[in-house]
Amino acid sequence: MAKAIAKKKPLAKKSNTIKLNFDTSWEYAPAPESKSAATINKQYDLFINGEWQQPSSKKYFDTINPATEEKLSEVADANAADVDKAVKAARNAYDKVWKKMPAKERAKYIFRIARIMQEKARELAIVETLDGGKPIKESRDFDVPTAANHLFYYAGWADKLEYAFPNRRTEPLGVAGQITPWNFPLLMAAWKIAPALATGNTVVLKPAETTPLTTLKLAEIIQEADLPPGVVNIITGAGETGAAIVNHADVNKIAFTGSTNVGKIIQRAIAGTNKKATLELGGKAANIIFEDAPIDQAVEGVVNAIFFNQGHVCCAGSRLYVQESVAKEVIRKLRDRMQSLIVGDPMDKNTDIGAINSREQLNIIQKYIAIGKKEGAEMYESSCALPSKGFWCRPTIFSNVAQSNRIAQEEIFGPVLSILTFRTDDEVIEKANNSPYGLSAGVWTDKGSKIFNMTKRMRAGVVWANTFNKFDPTSPFGGYKESGFGREGGLHGLLPYLKLIN
Amino acid sequence: MEKEIKKSSLKVSENGLEKTVSSKRLEVLKTYKIYIGGQFPRTESGRYYQPVSASGKILANVCLSSRKDFRDAVVSARGAVSGWSGRAAFNRSQILYRMAEMLEGRKAQFIDELIQQDATKAKAEKEVNLAIDRLIYYAGWCDKFQQLFSAVNPVASSHFNFSVPEPTGVVSIIAPQGDSLLGLVSVIAPVIAGGNTCVVLASETKPLCAVTFAEVLNSSDLPGGVVNILTGKPAELASWFVDHMDVNATIYCENNSETKKMIREKSAMNLKRITFYDKINWYTNEGESPYFIMDTQEIKTTWHPVENIAGAGGGY
Numbered sequence: 001m002a003k004a005i006a007k008k009k010p011l012a013k014k015s016n017t018i019k020l021n022f023d024t025s026w027e028y029a030p031a032p033e034s035k036s037a038a039t040i041n042k043q044y045d046l047f048i049n050g051e052w053q054q055p056s057s058k059k060y061f062d063t064i065n066p067a068t069e070e071k072l073s074e075v076a077d078a079n080a081a082d083v084d085k086a087v088k089a090a091r092n093a094y095d096k097v098w099k100k101m102p103a104k105e106r107a108k109y110i111f112r113i114a115r116i117m118q119e120k121a122r123e124l125a126i127v128e129t130l131d132g133g134k135p136i137k138e139s140r141d142f143d144v145p146t147a148a149n150h151l152f153y154y155a156g157w158a159d160k161l162e163y164a165f166p167n168r169r170t171e172p173l174g175v176a177g178q179i180t181p182w183n184f185p186l187l188m189a190a191w192k193i194a195p196a197l198a199t200g201n202t203v204v205l206k207p208a209e210t211t212p213l214t215t216l217k218l219a220e221i222i223q224e225a226d227l228p229p230g231v232v233n234i235i236t237g238a239g240e241t242g243a244a245i246v247n248h249a250d251v252n253k254i255a256f257t258g259s260t261n262v263g264k265i266i267q268r269a270i271a272g273t274n275k276k277a278t279l280e281l282g283g284k285a286a287n288i289i290f291e292d293a294p295i296d297q298a299v300e301g302v303v304n305a306i307f308f309n310q311g312h313v314c315c316a317g318s319r320l321y322v323q324e325s326v327a328k329e330v331i332r333k334l335r336d337r338m339q340s341l342i343v344g345d346p347m348d349k350n351t352d353i354g355a356i357n358s359r360e361q362l363n364i365i366q367k368y369i370a371i372g373k374k375e376g377a378e379m380y381e382s383s384c385a386l387p388s389k390g391f392w393c394r395p396t397i398f399s400n401v402a403q404s405n406r407i408a409q410e411e412i413f414g415p416v417l418s419i420l421t422f423r424t425d426d427e428v429i430e431k432a433n434n435s436p437y438g439l440s441a442g443v444w445t446d447k448g449s450k451i452f453n454m455t456k457r458m459r460a461g462v463v464w465a466n467t468f469n470k471f472d473p474t475s476p477f478g479g480y481k482e483s484g485f486g487r488e489g490g491l492h493g494l495l496p497y498l499k500l501i502n
Numbered sequence: 503m504e505k506e507i508k509k510s511s512l513k514v515s516e517n518g519l520e521k522t523v524s525s526k527r528l529e530v531l532k533t534y535k536i537y538i539g540g541q542f543p544r545t546e547s548g549r550y551y552q553p554v555s556a557s558g559k560i561l562a563n564v565c566l567s568s569r570k571d572f573r574d575a576v577v578s579a580r581g582a583v584s585g586w587s588g589r590a591a592f593n594r595s596q597i598l599y600r601m602a603e604m605l606e607g608r609k610a611q612f613i614d615e616l617i618q619q620d621a622t623k624a625k626a627e628k629e630v631n632l633a634i635d636r637l638i639y640y641a642g643w644c645d646k647f648q649q650l651f652s653a654v655n656p657v658a659s660s661h662f663n664f665s666v667p668e669p670t671g672v673v674s675i676i677a678p679q680g681d682s683l684l685g686l687v688s689v690i691a692p693v694i695a696g697g698n699t700c701v702v703l704a705s706e707t708k709p710l711c712a713v714t715f716a717e718v719l720n721s722s723d724l725p726g727g728v729v730n731i732l733t734g735k736p737a738e739l740a741s742w743f744v745d746h747m748d749v750n751a752t753i754y755c756e757n758n759s760e761t762k763k764m765i766r767e768k769s770a771m772n773l774k775r776i777t778f779y780d781k782i783n784w785y786t787n788e789g790e791s792p793y794f795i796m797d798t799q800e801i802k803t804t805w806h807p808v809e810n811i812a813g814a815g816g817g818y
Contacts, residue, residue: 149658166650168793264770271766272759279773436772455804465806472657476665476803481750482773490655492665492801502788 028342031349033136038126040213044075046082046236047219049089050229056081061238063212066133067346067355067390075212078235083204083244086233090175090202091250093230098202099172101228103159110155110197112225117148117190120221124214128186129346131213133355133391134309136347146471147190150489153473154194157494161199164491168500172200173276174252176497177245180215181258182208182357183312183413189215191488192255193232194473199497201253202231204245208258209238210358243269251275253497257314260411260437260482278486278496280314280478282411283439286432287317287468288422288454291325293444297466299333302417305442305468307341307395310353311415312361314483315440317468319408320419321428327421331399338382338395345387353415356391365393365414372398372407377418403431411437425453433459438480442468461487534562534709536571536733537716539578540726546570551735553707556620564709567734569742572674572701575730576748579672579699582727587669587697591645598641598695601722605634605687608718612683615710619682632785633687639790640691647696647792655803660810667799669697670775671750674743676736678755681784682708686715688784689753692794694728698751701730703743709733736761744768744776751775751798755782 043060045052055076062071078086098106117124121144128139161170176196180188185207196203207215219234235241239262246254246269253276256266260281270277287305289298305317322330346354356362373379377398386392393414401408401418408418422428432441441460445451455463461479464470471477476492478484486496535542549566565571586594605612609630616626648667655663673693678685682705693700704712716731732739736756744752744765749772754765757780769776777797782789 167791260773264773267770267773268767271770272763281773451806455802461800461802463802463804465804467661467805467807470657470659470661470805472655472659472661472663474655475657475663475805476653476655476801478801480670480800480802484773485775487801490665490803491653500793502791 028350030345032345033126033129033347033349035126035130035347038123038130040073040127040130042073044073044212044216044236046076046078046086047216047223047234048082048086049093049233050223050227053085055079061209063131063210065130065390066210066357067387069389072130073213075216075236078206078237078241078244080244082235083241083248086204086235087175087177087245087248087250089230089233090204093228094172094174094202097228098231099200103161103200106197106200107155107158109225109227110151110158110194113221113227114148114151114155116221116225117144117151117218120217121145121148124186124217126347127217128214129354132182132185132211133346133357135351135354137349137351138309143184143187146473147187150187150190150473151194154198154493157195158198158200161494161498164494165498165500168502170199171499171501173497173499174201175250176201176203176253176255177248177251178203178205178255179242179245179258180205180207182211183309183314185211186214186218188257189218191257195488195493196255196497197231199494201497204233204235204251206235206237206241206245209236212236246270253277255486255496256280260484263484276496278478278488279484280486280488281439281482281484282437283314283316283479283483284319284409284411284435284437285315285317285440285442285460286319286321286435286458287442288321288428288432288444289323289326289330290443290445290447290450291323292446293326293466294446295326295329295333298444299330299337301442301444301466301468302330302334303337303341306417307353307415308469310356310393312357312413313469315462315469316413317440317442318412318417319432319435320417321422321431322419324421324423327419331397331419334397335380338397341382341384341395343382343384343386343392343394353395356393356414359391361413362391362393365412365416368407368410368412368414369396369416372401372405372416372418375402375405375407377401377405377407403434409435425450429454429457433457436482439478439483440464532562534564534713534733536565536567537713537719537729537731538571538575539581539730540720542716545734546574553709555618559618561618561710564733567703567732567739569739571732572739572742573746575701575732576672576674576746578727578730579701580748582699582725583669583671585725586694586699586728589697591648594695594697595641595644597723598637598644598691601718601724602634602637602641604718604722605630605637605715608714609634611714612711615714616683619708619710628785629681629684633684636684636687636790637691640695640795643692643792643795644695647795650792651796651799660808662806662808663803665801665803667696667796668802670798670800671698672748673698673700673751673753673798674746674749675700675702675753676740676743676755677702677704677712678779678784679705679707679736683711683715684784684789685755686712688789689755689779690729693753693798694724696795696799698798699728701732701743701749703736703739704731704733706733706735740765741768744774745771747772749774751777753777753779753797755779757781
């Protein structure tokens with residue numbers, strides 16, 4: 001036996017997967033979600049003190065469907081005077097109502113909002129997809145349910161805060177100014193509002209200017225839930241409106257999700273004040289595949305890591321590190337898999353990759369693709385056809401990327417993956433941690449002890465092992481280093497909205 | 503120092519013991535140097551300053567540390583992070599306890615220095631005792647705070663998910679100016695108990711204990727570079743403490759609103775974690791808690807799938 005084994009010639013490594021054949025007459029029939037299940041008003045005012053108020057400038061700006069470039073609605077452009085009104089309403093509600101309300105009652109309001117969100121889930125998903133361009137299957141199965149669950153989770157904390165921080169009493173901070181991004185508009189609004197209300201704060205929230213609609217729908221839900229006026233105020237506008245919130249003297253806390261650059265501007269702006277801040281900023285997550293990983297699962301994970309929500313994800317696995325011995329196989333399988341991704345109409349239930357959120361963002365992505373080519377990396381993109389109208393980007397990967405390349409260092413925020421290779425554990429840790437960011441990371445291996453070795457050494461706030469891009473209301477989320485500070489989700493997500501009293 | 507010599511020779515002549523002059527030994531004065539990477543260099547700048555006691559007595563020629571000293575110290579501190587944070591929490595606990603033992607053994611020296619720095623004997627004794635006890639307190643926390651502030655999160659999907667605190671890395675600290683020993687110990691202990699390393703700027707006007715404390719650290723099995731202590735002027739060095747791109751967090755213990763503003767502004771450069779301990783009475787229980795440790799911790803959340811085959815029912 002032993003002799004026979006010794007004599008046996010090593011077989012040429014045979015691929016055990018059959019290349020998927022896409023030249024087939026089998027096509028997915030269109031399965032579009034219906035727009036008629038949602039109502040979008042022609043125009044939206046500002047939601048201040050429980051009622052819809054016209055902006056003092058009387059100015060409105062358009063919000064469009066990035067998949068068709070058609071106008072969906074127009075929303076109010078709030079200026080500093082409107083922000084002041086909203087902050088006053090929030091302060092008044094804090095002092096006179098919300099702070100004094102028994103925590104159990106506060107909880108019930110939040111539960112109620114969560115329930116109405118569930119009841120209107122289909123409508124919210126449709127509006128989210130129309131306004132932001134993300135595939136309906138993602139807004140339906142991820143954004144909206146996760147947002148409602150987040151409110152459910154924190155609602156239950158409202159009357160249990162004395163259990164959360166051993167040996168300390170808690171007090172709310174007051175008025176929270178919250179600014180959300182365009183990649184997960186409703187979900188981010190829930191991430192911001194839920195812990196703020198549960199801990200007894202009141203809120204002035206501004207959604208991103210390209211995706212305000214679901215947050216305005218949430219304002220309608222809040223109204224329907226009879227939340228006392230002023231507890232949540234929703235105002236729309238662009239950067240200037242956000243700056244007015246950040247700089248308002250009567251705001252006690254800033255919670256911001258967005259780019260690292262703007263996060264730094266906020267940090268400077270609130271220097272010299274007592275404002276507390278939570279910043280959830282950019283990322284350039286390393287996703288590491290070891291040679292012993294289940295390769296097919298890992299490839300699926302890589303696809304989810306970088307192409308989920310068109311790569312408009314701060315924690316996207318945008319830097320793939322593959323162990324040299326399996327690099328060829330991983331890249332080949334990844335290319336095959338990319339071919340099978342359905343790119344197109346976000347309202348179609350079969351769509352995997354929808355529209356890029358805005359022309360501005362498409363320009364940024366295209367700029368980085370050009371940089372990648374110029375840097376000498378090898379580019380491959382899916383050969384899918386793209387719709388003639390709207391903003392689109394094919395799923396794209398770059399291999400032969402160097403650690404120093406800009407496409408390996410800077411956040412692209414699109415469906416563009418940079419692939420690098422490595423040989424040893426120490427080498428890949430060095431490379432993975434060589435980034436100013438530290439939001440998330442991933443590792444794929446079959447060896448348990450290696451998983452814990454890697455997850456411990458990676459400098460990131462969320463680490464996914466043999467999975468990627470998973471979220472849950474109970475699970476704290478937030479970054480190390482320049483990816484920001486403070487946590488959202490879980491018990492740890494309460495602290496950014498509380499004072500601890502000795 | 504000349505004064506000292508005159509004084510002692512005067513004493514000799516007063517007693518009229520001319521014969522014993524040669525046997526009366528001259529006091530050996532200590533050079534107060536800074537502490538970087540487990541060594542006691544002088545400041546690279548060659549500068550010094552002379553803090554004085556209330557009676558006008560010059561305490562010592564103390565190193566006036568420079569920006570370059572700070573950078574050297576950060577290099578040491580960064581180099582020590584991996585080893586120190588990688589130690590077993592139990593081992594860190596042992597070393598903090600050892601620090602307390604060493605401090606206890608040199609109590610008299612600290613009391614003497616505090617008295618030179620204008621404390622009454624009773625107050626000096628109290629401060630040293632509390633400093634020792636504070637080290638013991640945090641020695642005990644080293645392997646416990648993680649359990650208090652960790653969580654296993656009951657996620658809705660088939661995953662095992664947990665969150666644990668981890669050290670943020672290198673912390674720059676501008677120590678309290680007033681309680682030059684107790685304040686210093688109270689800010690260093692939670693930072694290193696949590697596995698961070700630090701560069702500390704001692705009290706400008708009362709720096710003696712800080713340097714002597716470095717000697718305690720040096721004989722406590724604390725790896726070099728984990729705590730680096732500089733002497734000098736906060737007004738000169740504060741901006742470098744918060745400017746440095748390889749520092750993860752800054753702690754500032756005074757209540758100068760201009761400096762606080764500057765610190766928060768400059769921290770934006772690499773988003774340092776900023777903590778102000780400006781109103782803390784280090785003599786009370788308010789001056790110690792595991793929440794001080796948490797001020798320089800990050801929360802890391804880890805996910806792993808749980809096999810979900812055959813309905814994955816309970817094992818009951």
